[in-house]
Each structure stands twice: as C-alpha cells, then as structure tokens.
Amino acid sequence: MIAFIVRRLLLLIVTLLVTSALIFSLTQLLPGDVARLILGREATPERVAAFNRQYGLDLPPLEQYTRWLGNFIRGDWGRSFAAGNAAVRPIVLERLNNSLLLAGVTLAISVPVAIFLGVIAALRAGTWLDGLISVATLSVVGLPEFVTGLVLINVFALGLGWFEATALIRPGYTLGQWVRVLGLPALTASFVLIGYITRLTRAGTLEELNKPYVRTAILKGLPRRIVIVRHVLRNALLPTITVIAISIGWLIGGMVVIESIYNYPGVGGELVRAVEQKNLPMLQAITMIVVLAFALANLTADVLYTLLNPRIRFR
Amino acid sequence: MVVEARHLSIDYRIGREWVSAILDVTLKLEPRRIHGLVGESGSGKTTLALALMRYLPPNARISGGSIWLGDQELTHLSEADMQRVWGRRIALVPQNPLEALNPTMTIAAQMTELTRLHLGLSAEQARQQALDDLKRVNIADGEQVLRRYPHQLSGGMQQRVMIAAALSTQPDLLILDEPTTALDVTTQAVILDLIRERVRSENTAVLFVSHNLGVIAQLCDTVTVLYGGEVMETAPVERLFARPVHPYTVGLLQSIPKPDAESEARLMTIEGVAPSLAHRTSACVFADRCRAAVERCHAEKPPLEAVDDVHQARCWRWPEVQSGQVALTPPIATAPADPPQRDTPVLQVRQLQKHFVEGGLFDRLTGRASRVRAVEDVSLHVNQRSTVGVVGESGSGKTTLARAIVALDPADQGEIALLGQPISLTLRQRSAETLGRLRLVFQNPNEALNPHHTVGQAIGRTLQLLDKRRGRQTDIRKRVAEMLQAVGLAPEYADRYPSQLSGGEKQRVAIARAFAADPDLIIADEPTSALDVSVQAVIVNLLKDLRNQTGVSYLVISHDLELVVYMADWIAVMYLGEIVEQGTAADVYGIPSHPYTEALISAVPVPDPTVKGGVIRLHGDVPSPRSKPSGCPFHTRCPRFIGSICVEQVPPVRVSANGHQIRCHYTLDELAALQTADRKDAL
Ligand code: SF4
Ligand code: SF4
Numbered sequence: 001m002i003a004f005i006v007r008r009l010l011l012l013i014v015t016l017l018v019t020s021a022l023i024f025s026l027t028q029l030l031p032g033d034v035a036r037l038i039l040g041r042e043a044t045p046e047r048v049a050a051f052n053r054q055y056g057l058d059l060p061p062l063e064q065y066t067r068w069l070g071n072f073i074r075g076d077w078g079r080s081f082a083a084g085n086a087a088v089r090p091i092v093l094e095r096l097n098n099s100l101l102l103a104g105v106t107l108a109i110s111v112p113v114a115i116f117l118g119v120i121a122a123l124r125a126g127t128w129l130d131g132l133i134s135v136a137t138l139s140v141v142g143l144p145e146f147v148t149g150l151v152l153i154n155v156f157a158l159g160l161g162w163f164e165a166t167a168l169i170r171p172g173y174t175l176g177q178w179v180r181v182l183g184l185p186a187l188t189a190s191f192v193l194i195g196y197i198t199r200l201t202r203a204g205t206l207e208e209l210n211k212p213y214v215r216t217a218i219l220k221g222l223p224r225r226i227v228i229v230r231h232v233l234r235n236a237l238l239p240t241i242t243v244i245a246i247s248i249g250w251l252i253g254g255m256v257v258i259e260s261i262y263n264y265p266g267v268g269g270e271l272v273r274a275v276e277q278k279n280l281p282m283l284q285a286i287t288m289i290v291v292l293a294f295a296l297a298n299l300t301a302d303v304l305y306t307l308l309n310p311r312i313r314f315r
Numbered sequence: 316m317v318v319e320a321r322h323l324s325i326d327y328r329i330g331r332e333w334v335s336a337i338l339d340v341t342l343k344l345e346p347r348r349i350h351g352l353v354g355e356s357g358s359g360k361t362t363l364a365l366a367l368m369r370y371l372p373p374n375a376r377i378s379g380g381s382i383w384l385g386d387q388e389l390t391h392l393s394e395a396d397m398q399r400v401w402g403r404r405i406a407l408v409p410q411n412p413l414e415a416l417n418p419t420m421t422i423a424a425q426m427t428e429l430t431r432l433h434l435g436l437s438a439e440q441a442r443q444q445a446l447d448d449l450k451r452v453n454i455a456d457g458e459q460v461l462r463r464y465p466h467q468l469s470g471g472m473q474q475r476v477m478i479a480a481a482l483s484t485q486p487d488l489l490i491l492d493e494p495t496t497a498l499d500v501t502t503q504a505v506i507l508d509l510i511r512e513r514v515r516s517e518n519t520a521v522l523f524v525s526h527n528l529g530v531i532a533q534l535c536d537t538v539t540v541l542y543g544g545e546v547m548e549t550a551p552v553e554r555l556f557a558r559p560v561h562p563y564t565v566g567l568l569q570s571i572p573k574p575d576a577e578s579e580a581r582l583m584t585i586e587g588v589a590p591s592l593a594h595r596t597s598a599c600v601f602a603d604r605c606r607a608a609v610e611r612c613h614a615e616k617p618p619l620e621a622v623d624d625v626h627q628a629r630c631w632r633w634p635e636v637q638s639g640q641v642a643l644t645p646p647i648a649t650a651p652a653d654p655p656q657r658d659t660p661v662l663q664v665r666q667l668q669k670h671f672v673e674g675g676l677f678d679r680l681t682g683r684a685s686r687v688r689a690v691e692d693v694s695l696h697v698n699q700r701s702t703v704g705v706v707g708e709s710g711s712g713k714t715t716l717a718r719a720i721v722a723l724d725p726a727d728q729g730e731i732a733l734l735g736q737p738i739s740l741t742l743r744q745r746s747a748e749t750l751g752r753l754r755l756v757f758q759n760p761n762e763a764l765n766p767h768h769t770v771g772q773a774i775g776r777t778l779q780l781l782d783k784r785r786g787r788q789t790d791i792r793k794r795v796a797e798m799l800q801a802v803g804l805a806p807e808y809a810d811r812y813p814s815q816l817s818g819g820e821k822q823r824v825a826i827a828r829a830f831a832a833d834p835d836l837i838i839a840d841e842p843t844s845a846l847d848v849s850v851q852a853v854i855v856n857l858l859k860d861l862r863n864q865t866g867v868s869y870l871v872i873s874h875d876l877e878l879v880v881y882m883a884d885w886i887a888v889m890y891l892g893e894i895v896e897q898g899t900a901a902d903v904y905g906i907p908s909h910p911y912t913e914a915l916i917s918a919v920p921v922p923d924p925t926v927k928g929g930v931i932r933l934h935g936d937v938p939s940p941r942s943k944p945s946g947c948p949f950h951t952r953c954p955r956f957i958g959s960i961c962v963e964q965v966p967p968v969r970v971s972a973n974g975h976q977i978r979c980h981y982t983l984d985e986l987a988a989l990q991t992a993d994r995k996d997a998l
Contacts, residue, residue, distance in 0.1 A: 212414040219370060220429050221401035224394075230428075234419050310464040311418055 001313065005303060012295050019291045020072075020284075024065045027280050055081075055281075068284065078281030088281045091270070096252070096289060099266040102189070103251035105182050110190035110197060111244060115237065117194070118201025122236075123228070125206055133198065141195030149188045149261040157184060166263045185262045189255060193247060200243055205236040238308055245301035252297075253290030316385040316487040318344040318367070318405075318520050323380035325359075325366050325544075335595045336375065337363050337544045341619075344488060344520040349510075351535030351552070352524045353567070355847035359544035364490050364524045368405050369397050384487060403433040406481035410493040412473035416465035423461035426480045433484050448479040452509055469936040471502035478509065482517060489514070492524045499708040500874065501933040504918035507534055508932065526847065528571055529877075529920035532556055533928050537625075540564050543600035546619055550626040552924045560622055560633040562607045565643050570852035571922050572881035582852035582881075583643075599631070607632050607641045660735065661836050661868045662697040662720070662753075667729035669712075669719045673941070685941045689715040690726070691892045697836060697885075700862065702869040704883030704900075706876050706915070710937050712892035717840045717872045721755045734835060747784055754829040758841035760821035764813040770824050771795050771809030777831040798827040801864075802857055819850035823857065830861060838870045843878065855882060876915055880904055888912045891940055891948040898975030906994070907986035909977045910955040947980065955981070955989065 039047055052058040055078075056067060071078065077088040121133040140148070156163050163183040173181070208214065209232060217231040218224070256268040263269075267286060274282040306312045325337035337359050344350050354360040365371065367382060369389050382389040384404060392400070409415045417425060426448070427441035436444060442461070449457035452475040465473055474494060481489055491510065495503035511534060514521050525531055531538055531552070538555045540547045540563065548561040559565050569583030585604050599605070599612040611631055619629045622637070635641045669690040690712045697703045707713040719726040722742040731738055738749050757763040764773060775791045778798075782789055796806040802823040813821055822842065829837050842858070843851035855878070862869065873879050879886055880900050887897040888909060896909035903912060917929025933952045938944055944951050950961040957980055966980045977983060 212409060212411065213417045215370070216407070216409065216415045217417065219368060219401045219407050220432070221398040221403055222428065222432060223398060231417050231420070235417070309419065311466050314464060314467055 001306065004306065005299075008299050008302065012299060015295055016288070016291060020069060020288060021065065023284055023287045024068065025061075027283060028061055055079075072285070072288065077285045080282050081279045082277050082282070088285050091282070092267075092285050092289060095265060095267045095270045095286075098264070099252045099255070099268070102182060102185055102255070102264065102266060103248060105186040106189040106193065106251055107244070107248070109186055110193040113190075114194040114197035115201050115240065118198040118240070119205050119228070119233070119236075121198065121202040122205035122209060125202075130202075133202075137195045137198040140191045141199070143191075145188055145192060145257045146261055148191050149184070149258060152184050152187055153261075156187075185255075185258050185264050188258050188261070189251065193244075196247075197240060197244065201237065201240050204239050205232060208232050208236040211235075234308070238305060241308065242301040242305050245304055246297050248300070249290075249294035249297035252293040316346065316518075316520070317383075318385075318488045319383040320363075320367055321381050321383065323363070323366065323382065324378045325362060325371065326376055326378040327372075328374045328376075333376075333378070335378070335544065337366065338595065339380070339619075340541075340544075340546055341380075342367075342522075342539060344522055346487075346518050346520050347515060348536045349514060349521040349523050349534055351531040351538040352522060352541060353526065353528060353531055353538060354541035355526055355567075355849060357543075358541045360524050360526075360541050361492055362544075363541065364492050364522060365407075367488070367490065367522065368401065368407060370401075399433075402429050402486075403484050404486050405488045405490065406484065406486040408474070408477045408481050408489070408491045408494045411497045412470065412477050413465055413497075415477060416473060418465055420464070421461065422463050422465065422468070422476055426461070426476070426483065429480055430483050444483065445479075448483045449476070451482070451513065452476075452479040454479070469502075470498050471506060471936065474498065474506055475509065478506075478513070482513060482519070485517060486519060488520050488522065490522045490524070493526070494523075495530065496525070496527070499937070500876070501708065501914060501918045503530070504920070504928070505932050505934070507920065510534065527920070528556075528568065528848070529922040532922045532924045533920040540567070543595075545600050546627070546629060547601065548626075548628045548630075550622075554626055556922070556924050558637070560626070560637045561628045561630050562605050562632070562636060562641075562643055563601050565636065566606070567849060568922070569643075570849045572852075572855065572878050573922075582856055584852045584856060585849035599629075606643055607636065659699045660696050661699050661733065662695075662870065663730075663732040663735075664693060664695045664720065665730040665732075667693045667716070667719060667726045667731070669715055669724065669726045687940050688943055689892050689940055690719060693729075693889075693892075693894055695887055695894065695897070697868050697870055699868055700866050701885060702862065702871060702883040703885045703887065704871045704873065704879030705887045705889060706873060706879045707889035708874060708915075708937060710891065710940060711889040712940070713872045713874075713889050714840055715892075716889070717755070717838050717870070720870070721753055721838055723755070747780070751781060751784060751832040752835045754832055754834040754837050756822075756825055756829050756837060756839040756842050759845050760818065760825045761813070763825050764821060766813050768812075769809065770799070770804075770811050770813070770816075773824065774798050774809075774828050774831050777828050781832055794831075798831050799824075801830065801861065802827045803853070817850075818846050819853060822846060822854055826854070826857065826861070830865065830867070834867060836868050836870065838872070840872045841874065842871065844873070844875070851878075858882070876919055888915070891938065891943055893948060893978065894976075895949065895978045896976065898971075899973070902971075902973070902975040906990045907977065907983050908990070909979055910953050910986075911949050913990060914952075914954060947978075955986075957981070 039051060049058070056064055059067070068078070075089065077092065079085045080088055080091070117133050117137065121130045124130045162180070164180045214227065214232060217227045222230075253267055253271070255266060256272055258264065259266045259269040260272070267290060270282070271286045271290065273279070274286060320340055320342045323337060323340045324335065326333040327336050328334075340363060342350070352360050352364065362375070366377065369382065369392065371377070377390050380390075384400065389397070389400065423442060423445060426445040427438065430436050430441045430444050431438070445461060446457040449460060454460055454472070454475055460468065460472065460476065468476065478494070494510070495506050498506065507530065523531070523535055535552050537549065537551050539549045540555070540561065542563050547563045548555065548559060555564065556568065559568060563585070566583055566585040570585060572582060597616050598614065599608070599617055602608045602612040605612065609632070617629050617631045619627050620633065621627050622633065630636070632641055636643070667690060671687040671689055673685045673687055693716060695703065705713045705716065715724065718724040719740075720731060722740060722745060725741040729740070731740060733749060733752060739745050771792070774795045778789070778791050778794050792809070795809050799806055799808050804820065804823055804827070808816075808820070808824070813824070816824065839858070843854050846854065858869065859882070861867065869882075871879060871882055880903070883900055885897065886900050886903045887894045888903065888911065889895070890911050896903060896912050904916065908916070914931045914933050917931035918933070919928070921928055931954055933954070935952050938948070938951055944962075946963050947953070947961045947966045950956055953961065960980050964980070966978050969977045969979065969983050971983055975983075977986065979986065981989070
C-alpha cells in the first residue's frame with residue numbers, strides 16, 4: 001500500500017512537471033506583445049524594455065522556464081501583471097481557500113442526499129418513487145448551471161431573501177452570514193453533483209443487490225436493514241466514492257460558471273480573469289494549483305478505492 | 316426433524332400471465348439422509364430448492380401445496396418469521412462460493428454474524444465457535460482463514476467455509492445447490508467426502524441439488540428426478556441407477572459417457588429441447604422428447620404412481636419399461652470407422668512453450684513482474700482420423716496450449732507442423748490455407764457466434780473463403796443447407812439468429828461452421844462443458860459421425876476425464892503446464908499411470924452407486940504457475956512422493972514399447988507394482 005502511494009506520488013510529480021512545461025509553452029504562444037498589452041499602446045520603448053527586464057521576459061524561453069519553476073517551488077510565485085503588481089501567491093491562496101470552503105459545503109450537502117436518494121431508488125426500483133427520483137435527478141443534470149443558478153437567485157435571494165445573491169466575502173463573518181453567502185453557490189453546485197451521484201449510487205446498488213452474496217446474507221436470516229447497510233452498501237458505494245473524490249478537482253478548479261453567476265471569489269473565476277488580462281504569472285500559478293487539485297483528487301480516489309476494496313488491497 | 320414439501324406448485328409471472336414452473340412436487344427429507352434432486356438446466360431444480368426456503372424471486376409465487384418443517388407450516392409465515400428460519404433451521408450452500416461470499420468482508424465477519432444472530436453468542440464466543448466449525452470441515456489453521464477475505468482462499472477452501480457456516484447453527488435442513496460444480500474434480504472429491512462424513516454426524520436432513528449423476532450416485536441415499544418442473548421418478552439411489560422405470564431417467568443414465576464403453580458405440584441421446592413451460596398442456600411433459608411416447612401420452616398427463624412403497628414414477632408406460640417391453644436404446648447406426656492412421660500425423664507439436672509476463676510497465680522496470688509458465692515443453696502428435704484428448708484441471712495450461720496451437724496466443728518457442736509442413740507460431744504469418752485447415756471450436760458458442768449474423772451468414776462466409784482459396788464458385792445457399800443437415804439442423808435454421816437457438820443448437824452451428832472450412836484438424840476447447848448431459852451426448856455423437864464421414868482429426872481439450880476417455884484414442888494429461896502422461900486411452904486409464912492421473916481417476920464420481928469411488932485424495936491447492944514447484948511440479952501434492960529426489964530433480968519421461976509416456980522418478984514397472992498392490996488392498 002505504501003509502495004503504491006509512493007509510486008503514485010512520484011507519478012504526480014512527473015505530471016506536474018509536464019503540465020508546468022506545457023503551461024509555460026502555451027503562455028509563450030499567446031498572441032500579442034504582453035508588455036504592450038499591459039502597458040498600453042502609447043508606452044515608450046524604454047518602458048516596454050524595463051517591463052520585460054523586470055519580469056524576465058527578455059531572457060531565452062528555456063531560462064525563463066527554469067527560473068520560473070525554481071521560484072515557484074521556492075514559493076515565489078511572481079508578481080501580478082495587473083494593476084498594483086501585487087504578489088500572486090497570497091491572492092491565489094486566498095482564492096483557493098474560498099474554493100475549498102465552497103467545495104466542502106457542497107460535498108456536505110450533496111453526498112448524503114445523493115446517496116440516500118440513490119439507495120432508496122435502487123431498493124424501490126421500478127416503483128413510482130424510483131421514477132420520481134430518476135426524473136428529478138435526470139432533469140437536474142440536464143439543466144445548465146446558469147439556469148438553476150438564476151432560478152435559485154430569483155426564488156431564494158430576490159424572492160424569499162434567505163440568501164445573498166452575490167457572494168461578497170469579508171473577514172469576520174458570523175456563521176449566519178457565511179450561510180447566507182455560501183448557500184446559493186453551494187446549492188447550485190450540489191444540484192449538479194446530486195444528479196450524478198444519485199444515478200451512480202442507484203446503478204451501483206442495483207447491481208450489488210442482484211449478486212449472489214446478497215442472497216446468502218438474506219438467507220442467513222439477517223434483517224433486511226442489516227443486509228443493506230452491512231453487506232450491500234460498502235460494495236455498492238465503491239464506485240460512488242471514487243467519483244466523489246474525483247469531483248473535488250472539479251469543485252475547486254472547474255466552477256467557472258457558478259462563480260461568475262454569484263461573483264464568488266474562487267479559483268475558477270480568477271483563472272478566467274487571468275486569461276482575459278494576459279496575466280501570465282497569475283495564470284501559471286492558478287493552472288498549477290488546479291492541476292494539482294485534480295491530480296490529488298484522483299490520487300485520493302484511487303487510494304480510497306484500494307483501501308475499501310480488499311480484492312485489490314490483498315492481491 | 317422431517318422436512319416435507321407436499322404438492323408444491325410455483326408460478327412465475329411473465330407479462331400478464333402466470334406460468335407454472337413447479338407443478339405438484341412432493342418431497343420428504345429425513346434427518347441424516349441425503350436426498351438428491353437431479354435435473355438438467357430448466358428443470359426447475361434450483362427454483363424448487365429455494366422455494367423450500369420460501370425464497371422466491373419477486374415475480375414468483377407459491378400457488379399451491381405446503382412446506383412442513385416438523386409440524387410448522389412455512390408457506391404462511393411472514394418475512395420476519397422466515398428470518399428466524401433462515402440460517403437457523405434451514406441453511407443453504409450455493410453453487411459458486413466466491414460469488415456467494417461478500418467480497419469486502421472477512422471470513423470471520425461473515426461466519427460470526429450468523430451465530431451471533433441466531434445463537435446469541437458474544438463476539439468472542441462466536442469467534443471461538445467459528446474456529447471449531449472450521450476444524451470440523453478439516454481446516455486446521457482456522458485463525459489464518461478467519462482473517463482472510465474470500466478471494467484470498469482457493470475455491471475448495473471457500474466452499475468449506477460455506478459448509479462450516481451453514482452447519483454452525485445445526486440446522487434441521489441443509490440445502491446444497493450444486494456445491495461442487497464450480498470446483499475441479501480433485502477438489503470436488505475432497506468436498507464430497509466432507510459432506511458425506513459431516514452429514515452423518517449431524518441430525519440434519521440434506522437436499523443435494525445437482526446435474527451430475529456421478530456425484531448423485533456416490534453421495535445420495537434417495538433421488539428425485541425433475542423434468543419440466545415435475546417429478547419424473549423417485550427412488551432409493553441403488554434402485555434408480557440399476558432399474559429405472561421412467562424413460563427420461565433411462566435416457567439420462569445412458570447419455571453419460573462411460574470410459575469402459577466401446578469407443579465406437581454411440582451415446583444414447585434425448586433429442587429435442589427442454590419444454591417451454593409457457594404452455595403446460597395436459598400431455599406428459601416429456602412427451603415431445605420421449606422415445607416411448609404413445610398417443611395417450613400427448614392427451615393425458617400421467618399421475619405419479621407408486622412402483623412399490625419406495626419407488627414412484629410419472630409415466631403411463633412404466634410397467635412396460637420395467638419389464639423390458641419397451642426398447643429405449645437407439646439403433647447403433649454409425650458407419651464403421653477406418654482405424655486411426657498412426658503413421659500419418661496431421662499435427663505435430665514439439666517442445667512448445669508459452670510464458671506470460673504479469674504486471675505493468677513499472678513492475679517490469681523494477682524486475683518485480685512475475686513470469687507465469689503456462690505451457691512448458693509440450694510435445695504432442697495428432698494422427699489422421701484420430702481424436703487426441705488433453706485433460707487437466709484449471710491452471711493446467713490446457714486452454715493456453717489450444718490457443719497457442721491456433722495462434723490466438725502465439726507460443727514463445729517450439730515447433731508446430733501441419734501435415735508434415737512446419738507452420739508459423741504467429742497468426743499473421745499463417746496462410747489462409749493453414750487457417751482453414753486448423754479450426755477451433757470454442758467452449759462457449761455465444762462468444763464464437765456474432766449475434767448480428769444469421770446462421771446462414773456465419774457458415775456462408777466460411778464457405779466463401781474456402782471457395783476463394785480453392786478458386787471456384789459454388790451455390791453457397793445449397794451448401795449451407797448441407798452443412799446444417801450434417802449437424803442435424805433443418806435448412807430453415809439458416810435464417811435464424813444465434814439468440815433464437817438453444818445452447819446445443821448454437822454449438823452445432825459452431826461445429827458446422829468449423830467444418831465448412833474443410834479442415835484437417837479441429838481443436839475443440841471444452842466443446843460440451845456449457846451443455847446439459849443429454850445435449851452433450853448429441854454433440855459427442857455428432858463429432859464422432861463427422862469424423863467418420865470426413866476423416867478429420869480432433870484435439871479435444873477438456874477437464875472431464877470420462878468424456879475424453881470416451882471420445883479419444885490418445886490422451887495427454889496436463890498438470891501445471893506440462894504433459895505428465897500420454898498414451899492410448901486404455902493405457903492412461905489402466906495401470907501403470909502417473910500418480911496425478913491415478914488421483915484424477917480416483918476422484919471422478921462413478922455414476923453407479925454400487926461402484927465405490929477411488930480413495931486417493933489430493934490435499935492442498937494446485938500451486939500457482941507463477942511459483943511452480945521445483946523438480947517434479949506435482950511433488951507438493953503427490954500421494955506417491957518418493958523423497959528429496961522429487962523436489963530436486965526434474966523427473967525423466969519413461970516410455971513403454973507402445974509409446975505410453977509417464978514423467979516420474981518411478982519406472983513404469985515400479986508404478987505398476989505399487990498400483991496393482993493398492994488395488995488389491997482396496998478389494
Ligand atoms: S408418459 Fe408417455 S411420453 Fe411420458 S414418459 Fe411415459 S411413455 Fe414417455
Ligand atoms: S516424480 Fe515424485 S512427486 Fe513426481 S509424480 Fe513421481 S513420485 Fe510423485
């Protein structure tokens with residue numbers, strides 16, 4: 001097991017190196033002269049040269065890359081091109097913090113609900129309840145996030161006023177304020193996840209229910225509840241757990257739409273902004289973080305799957 | 316306590332209709348007695364067995380009759396009441412132990428939950444009892460086993476755990492549903508011994524469900540034959556095997572290939588397919604396939620009548636069958652075969668080797684990949700018009716060998732020659748001509764036939780390829796019809812899709828297609844193991860007839876020694892990738908034989924209750940080909956183990972005058988002496 005994790009971690013480092021090189025060469029290919037773009041058309045050649053020197057843009061590409069990589073590893077993520085020339089790292093870390101918070105809340109809402117719905121649907125397969133759950137989850141999956149987002153805003157923020165429509169985060173919020181701010185983005189993201197996870201749980205549970213070992217358990221005379229909880233769920237949820245772990249990557253780096261609907265200051269929004277502004281240091285740092293998030297999520301998924309599945313653990 | 320089913324009937328709902336699956340079955344099961352329930356697929360035997368536990372699929376119902384557990388009637392109990400019966404008073408050991416055990420729970424957890432629930436034991440007590448229970452099924456290192464997960468145990472071990480768990484609550488009824496079908500024959504023998512010995516020492520009634528008449532003969536006290544959901548015949552085991560009075564039982568018993576039968580004799584077959592229960596008519600359920608059927612059989616269903624106080628049969632003509640007035644044996648119609656031409660080899664395999672490397676790229680780089688020595692140093696000849704059988708248990712490498720010969724998984728080393736001409740080991744370098752001359756018939760016809768092609772298309776395509784090779788043009792449609800006729804199918808089958816055929820019919824189509832290429836050699840990998848015994852007989856006869864008509868040769872790969880001995884004139888026995896013995900069928904079956912072959916023969920349950928089965932048992936599991944034992948690969952389990960020589964030195968191949976080869980440190984004479992002495996002792 002430890003060998004397995006070490007192996008995966010080594011692989012992860014390789015992945016990160018490759019992506020960093022990839023990101024770097026991509027940013028080199030961005031059209032237009034960065035300095036002119038940032039400084040404006042009227043900038044004097046001297047100012048452009050000074051800008052390029054300041055950010056090391058006049059060095060040969062390979063040297064730019066190794067220098068950037070070295071600095072990045074040491075924790076110096078560079079200074080933003082955008083106004084203020086702020087250091088990149090605190091901004092990215094703050095966004096990451098916000099994204100993690102949102103991801104956590106989303107998972108806390110969606111996972112229990114989805115697993116519950118999925119198991120009920122499987123146990124009652126073919127009945128009206130199953131049909132209802134299927135239709136509901138299918139339609140939620142089908143709806144684009146901005147549609148659910150707008151509906152939620154109209155009902156809960158503008159109509160009922162339970163939540164804030166835009167998510168401005170200020171230090172020193174009370175719990176209630178956090179709930180009001182995080183509620184709608186988390187709900188919107190949960191809708192997407194609940195749809196997927198419910199269907200997956202239902203399929204997994206149904207498949208397990210038809211396996212011979214379930215019959216063995218029933219014919220031991222165990223009450224149905226114990227048969228389900230002790231025997232079926234652990235096997236049925238194996239694929240579900242993996243998908244949940246993988247979805248953490250999406251929750252951190254991929255929620256561009258939701259973040260922009262609510263103006264939520266997360267990683268995804270910042271990434272889009274960095275692209276728009278040709279803010280290379282920011283872009284590189286965020287991409288690295290997002291890739292790291294996806295890779296770690298996958299690793300977690302694999303480790304969990306292995307841990308929970310003795311067929312793999314003791315081969 | 317006596318367990319009884321009285322006039323039990325079960326219906327299934329199909330669409331809007333209720334269809335009768337089990338009709339009017341009466342069974343009486345007594346403590347310490349093993350009652351066999353025999354039937355082919357579709358006979359309803361598993362449905363009946365589970366119905367005794369009141370366990371039915373959601374679309375089934377008990378439509379009549381009653382089930383008595385002592386003086387308690389089960390059909391009216393609620394689910395909650397049944398939960399006190401299940402596992403406590405009636406226990407089940409199902410067919411495939413690996414699937415029947417929860418893959419993510421330890422053996423300890425799965426065994427103790429039963430005794431904790433029903434006997435109210437504490438965790439510690441339950442663990443202690445689990446150890447005792449395991450000891451009683453001859454598992455000495457119980458502690459080890461309890462800590463394991465199911466997949467870490469061998470099949471035989473898993474099934475012992477199932478039996479130990481089932482007996483742990485001392486149930487009144489133990490139902491064993493094909494408990495050894497998924498196991499190798501040497502493991503099966505050990506498990507059957509165990510069942511025999513344990514049941515006699517418990518106060519438990521046993522229902523043993525099986526399709527295997529050999530197992531039934533060797534294990535059961537009384538037998539019920541089920542067909543189409545109805546009881547055909549019930550009798551004590553000796554009576555049923557010696558003097559059956561129902562035409563179905565007679566047919567079933569005669570369709571078993573017996574190793575001592577004249578090799579050219581035909582097997583009795585039961586033509587036709589199992590009845591569709593959707594239309595249970597007032598006729599005898601067996602009427603469509605019965606050789607003795609008369610007009611009355613199609614009009615009226617016979618009652619279950621008492622032949623005497625222990626023997627019952629459901630047939631209008633049982634008195635005539637009993638007195639021998641009805642002839643049930645088919646005329647022997649096969650043309651006398653030309654004898655095998657010993658000196659003209661069709662296939663020569665020399666020192667074939669196939670290793671697999673397991674593990675990913677990473678393992679290979681770090682040198683941790685393991686080498687599976689699947690086939691090693693195999694040399695084999697197949698002569699014209701002969702049938703060579705390769706027998707072995709799982710892990711013996713027999714299927715790998717077959718696939719290497721047809722180059723589906725090319726061999727790493729060695730030589731293969733077809734009709735004296737060396738051919739390439741890899742598929743891509745073989746000519747179309749070679750591919751046509753060497754055909755494979757798969758174990759499972761479902762995998763071999765494309766579901767989107769009609770039978771006519773499947774066979775026609777092979778015929779077209781043949782024509783192209785031979786540079787000619789023929790009437791494909793007509794020849795498809797001829798091929799179908801040759802395998803006993805009507806020409807209309809050309810337009811059917813595989814999904815519209817029964818298992819036996821599919822295998823006939825696969826055989827027709829193989830023959831369509833006009834081959835010299837057909838390699839048949841377990842050609843009948845997916846089929847019922849009566850259908851197996853049809854296929855075996857068919858293969859024999861086709862050989863006599865066309866002069867083709869066969870290489871038959873099988874786990875079933877009896878079948879191979881019946882079909883083949885030359886037999887090779889494989890163990891862990893090596894041929895340990897080969898010779899004529901008579902030589903291999905007789906004395907001397909390799910200690911492994913001897914154990915294999917001893918383990919086969921003879922379908923005759925008066926013949927005591929062999930007593931040689933192999934203990935321990937087949938070693939993994941990943942870590943093949945040194946010296947003689949059989950030394951870890953060999954009952955005739957000599958000593959360090961077997962561990963340290965690879966045994967020589969001993970050859971007799973007529974080509975009988977045995978790979979052992981004993982000489983042929985020494986083996987013969989040992990085996991003759993043992994056989995005398997046994998008598
Ligand atoms: S009743 Fe007739 S058809 Fe049925 S088994 Fe007897 S002889 Fe055959
Ligand atoms: S060589 Fe030794 S271990 Fe191998 S079969 Fe002969 S006696 Fe048994």
